[in-house]
Amino acid sequence: MNFHFDGAVAEMYGVDGAVFISRLQFWIEKNAANDRHYHEGRYWTYNSLRAMEKLFPFWSRRQIERIVKNLKDKGVLLTANYARDSHDRTLFYALDESKLPISPFGGEVSPFGDTTLSRNGDNLSPNGEMINEQLKTQIKEEEDKANKPEISNKPQQLADRYNAICTNLPRVVRLTDKRRRAVRLIYGKGYTPEQLDEAFRRAQASSFCAGQNDRHWKADFDWLLNENNLVKVLEGKYDNPAAAKPPKKGGEELKWLI
Known part of the structure; x- marks a missing residue:
C-alpha cells in the first residue's frame, strides 16, 4: 500500500x-x-x-x-x-x-x-x-x-409524514443537510416514528402552533425537530385548552349544601 x-x-x-x-x-x-x-x-x-x-x-x-x-x-x-x-x-x-x-x-x-x-x-x-x-x-x-429501514431514507420519509399530517403548518419543500442531520440526531436519541407522528398530530391540532398567538407565529418542521420543543409538544404544552364544562342542573349542583 x-x-x-x-x-x-x-x-x-x-x-x-x-x-x-x-x-x-x-x-x-x-x-x-x-x-x-x-x-x-x-x-x-x-x-x-x-x-x-x-x-x-x-x-x-x-x-x-x-x-x-x-x-x-x-x-x-x-x-x-x-x-x-x-x-x-x-x-x-x-x-x-x-x-x-x-x-x-x-x-x-x-x-x-x-x-x-x-x-x-x-x-x-x-x-x-x-x-x-x-x-x-x-x-x-x-x-x-x-432488520430496519435504511437510515438514509428516514429524513425524506419523516418530511413526507410531516407534510401529510401538518397541513396547517409551513410545508417542507427541500431537505437541507442541516435538516437531514437533525432527523438523524432525533432518531439517534431514541425517538420513534410513532412518537414523531404523534407530535405532528398534536402540533397540527394546536391553535397556538397554527398561528393563533399574539405574534401569528407558526411551528414548522425545524422547530419540531428541536428536542426541547418536541418534548413540550408531546407532553401537551401546546394543546388547546379544554372547553369549560357547563354547570350541573337540578339537585346535583346543590348536593354540597346538604
Whole structure:
C-alpha cells in the first residue's frame, strides 16, 4: 500500500501526523459515502490499537499512541466511543476539518494536486484484507440494516409524514443537510416514528402552533425537530385548552349544601 500526505498538513502536524490524517480522511469519506458511523453531526471511523499496528506496520504501538495524542492535543483529531457493546473500548476517530489546510475528505493527494481514492479500493489493510475487528462490526451493521429501514431514507420519509399530517403548518419543500442531520440526531436519541407522528398530530391540532398567538407565529418542521420543543409538544404544552364544562342542573349542583 502506498501512503500519501499533504505537504501543508505536514508543516502543521509533522509527516507522521499528515500520513495518519490522510488515512483517516479516506476511511471517513468511505463511511460518509455509505452513510455509516454518523454521530453528533459528523462521520467517524474506528479501529483498535492492535488493528492500527497492522494498518501502519512501519509504526510501533507507542508511536501510534504518540501520534494520536499529539493530534488530539492540537484539536484536529477527535475521539469517542460509539460501540454497541459497553465493554468494547475500540475508539472512533473524526477530524476537525476547520483545523486542516486542505478540503475535508480529500482522499489521497496526486502529483497534480487533485484528489483520488486509494488504488486499493475497499482493501483497507496493508495485505489487502479487512482487519478482523472492523469486519465483525461491519457484518453486524449489515445485519441490523436488514432488520430496519435504511437510515438514509428516514429524513425524506419523516418530511413526507410531516407534510401529510401538518397541513396547517409551513410545508417542507427541500431537505437541507442541516435538516437531514437533525432527523438523524432525533432518531439517534431514541425517538420513534410513532412518537414523531404523534407530535405532528398534536402540533397540527394546536391553535397556538397554527398561528393563533399574539405574534401569528407558526411551528414548522425545524422547530419540531428541536428536542426541547418536541418534548413540550408531546407532553401537551401546546394543546388547546379544554372547553369549560357547563354547570350541573337540578339537585346535583346543590348536593354540597346538604
